[in-house]
Amino acid sequence: MVEGSYKKTVINKRENMSATRVNVILFGVGNIGSELLSQVIESQRFFLEKRNIDLRFPIITNSTIAFFEEEGMKNKWEADFTKWAVPYQFQDILDYVRKKKLDNLIAVDATASSEIIKNYIPLIQNGFNIVAANKKANTLHIDFYKELRRVLKKHDKEFLYEATVGAGLPVIKTIRDLHFSGEKITKIRGVFSGSLSYIFNRFSNEEEYFSAILKDAEKLGLTEPDSREDLAGNDVARKLLILAREIENEFDFSDVKIVSLLLPNLNENSSKADYARNKSLLDKPFRLAKLAQAENNVLRYVAELDITKKKLEVKPVSVSRDSVIGQLKGADNLVEIYTKNNITPIVIQGAGAGRQVTARRVLSDILELAEKIKIKETVLELI
Numbered sequence: 001m002v003e004g005s006y007k008k009t010v011i012n013k014r015e016n017m018s019a020t021r022v023n024v025i026l027f028g029v030g031n032i033g034s035e036l037l038s039q040v041i042e043s044q045r046f047f048l049e050k051r052n053i054d055l056r057f058p059i060i061t062n063s064t065i066a067f068f069e070e071e072g073m074k075n076k077w078e079a080d081f082t083k084w085a086v087p088y089q090f091q092d093i094l095d096y097v098r099k100k101k102l103d104n105l106i107a108v109d110a111t112a113s114s115e116i117i118k119n120y121i122p123l124i125q126n127g128f129n130i131v132a133a134n135k136k137a138n139t140l141h142i143d144f145y146k147e148l149r150r151v152l153k154k155h156d157k158e159f160l161y162e163a164t165v166g167a168g169l170p171v172i173k174t175i176r177d178l179h180f181s182g183e184k185i186t187k188i189r190g191v192f193s194g195s196l197s198y199i200f201n202r203f204s205n206e207e208e209y210f211s212a213i214l215k216d217a218e219k220l221g222l223t224e225p226d227s228r229e230d231l232a233g234n235d236v237a238r239k240l241l242i243l244a245r246e247i248e249n250e251f252d253f254s255d256v257k258i259v260s261l262l263l264p265n266l267n268e269n270s271s272k273a274d275y276a277r278n279k280s281l282l283d284k285p286f287r288l289a290k291l292a293q294a295e296n297n298v299l300r301y302v303a304e305l306d307i308t309k310k311k312l313e314v315k316p317v318s319v320s321r322d323s324v325i326g327q328l329k330g331a332d333n334l335v336e337i338y339t340k341n342n343i344t345p346i347v348i349q350g351a352g353a354g355r356q357v358t359a360r361r362v363l364s365d366i367l368e369l370a371e372k373i374k375i376k377e378t379v380l381e382l383i
Helices: 001-015 030-053 077-086 088-101 116-125 142-154 171-182 194-205 212-220 234-246 272-277 279-293 355-382
Strands: 020-027 053-061 065-068 105-109 127-132 183-192 256-258 297-306 312-320 334-340 346-351
Touching: 001 116, 020 030, 020 088, 020 183, 020 355, 030 053, 030 077, 053 077, 065 077, 065 088, 088 116, 105 116, 105 279, 105 355, 116 142, 116 194, 127 355, 171 183, 171 234, 171 334, 171 346, 183 212, 183 234, 194 212, 194 279, 194 334, 212 279, 234 256, 234 312, 272 279, 346 355
Parallel strands: 020 053, 020 105, 105 127, 256 312
Antiparallel strands: 053 065, 183 297, 183 334, 297 312, 334 346
């Protein structure tokens, strides 16, 4: 009888609990950040009704100005940001959070900035969990990588970044689950760049200039803000390094052998204006590379981590059109995970780029953290 009464009391308490408010501080309102906000606004009622979670964005920033929500402001971020955003410093964000007594904090890094990484540790020390689409925090020197995780553990906070590899695909989670279940991963290989997948898939099948396809990829938001990051191989190299570190290999970015797709006279040292103006210089060498392919072969930009040989490499590769990688379509990514106990690789394939799928993956990470926050609140209220 006592047990039944207790259960009934717990159920009544749970049903009467208000929604868990989660305060998201968004850094970056470019392609990913603006799409994330749109997806949250579209699904906000759904999250309230189905998950009892109230996602709020009291601070939204770009690189120079920030919108700080005040009483009476409507929840229409574009109008509010345009009208009310002001120049800010990082300390202003911490001061606002303290003044408003905000809790259940998540900082979302939707930038490609190296500068914001410097604020990760201060954010964690001030009560923030972190969700990132930005790859750079996990590809800095291994000493920073370890220190970041030490601080997370000390402050009981989390850092989620599934969107950094494979956009909407569960690549990091799958590799982490395999590794920490005791499965010995021997090799990871595949096409990790949605932009380069799109470019080479079209270039292999169409009589179109390489530069024209590159410009299309930029317009579609498939590339990094500066597409030289994609062509240089840096973006793919960062993704490969992230996966290598997920299975506890202490590699650094300098350990990745990168074969760039850029030209000696049109590379990362060129000005943005020169690069934008002279992309057609890429057409002749890529046309020649295409003509040099063996019959029924196509070009793909492939990343490979070989654990046995301690080798990380990203480079253009000629593959059979009939192979799994050779048959890729659109902007699909493909990751092959080879393990000691599996004869054939585990294959993860699907949309690997685009603002919608990347933002949706970031939102999934936010909701995963929000659920954990809600559980903690529920436990505290039931005690």
